[in-house]
Amino acid sequence: ETGVTQSPTHLIKTRGQQVTLRCSSQSGHNTVSWYQQALGQGPQFIFQYYREEENGRGNFPPRFSGLQFPNYSSELNVNALELDDSALYLCASSLGKVRNTGELFFGEGSRLTVL
């Protein structure tokens, strides 16, 4: 069974640039959620994708966008990067849409630093 994999693991960008982060979900999982985790904080929900459609969004501006592909892999795109976007970006996969058990399978994250 293949776990959740994310790429890149680390990256450095400058303010105003754009970034794309990638996630391959665990085998058999059709739902992907993205979270932002600032240093010393708990993860914050960005959005979720189910069967290629955005299926709920947290309090993040529109410059945070995403995609899910037919193989259930996903991308997170962030435009016009700001210093506060520096964080660990976590992808989590799960099976099912309704009555999720809360058991999310997380990748190891992409550490983004914005200078």
Place this chain on the structure above:
Amino acid sequence: EDQVTQSPEALRLQEGESSSLNCSYTVSGLRGLFWYRQDPGKGPEFLFTLYSAGEEKEKERLKATLTKKESFLHITAPKPEDSATYLCAVQDPIYNQGGKLIFGQGTELSVKP
């Protein structure tokens, strides 16, 4: 506003010294409370789900309990390998589709030999 607050922020224990971590929550209609473990530089790893007050779950040296307003993660005779950040989360009661969890800020546990 739905909130999850964990205490203490950091906890240092000697090997074998039992203790408890606290998670207080304010949510309109609990649909599930979850505990995760996060090692440095890694993503969170699922530990337990609790659904109703009085429920308990155990795994090795860890036991999670739930009341109507808080949850405790009890660690019995901890070992250095239990050192990690422990995260508590609740499922967003409004968000019907699952997958959206509201996390606390975590408790960083350090167990010294």
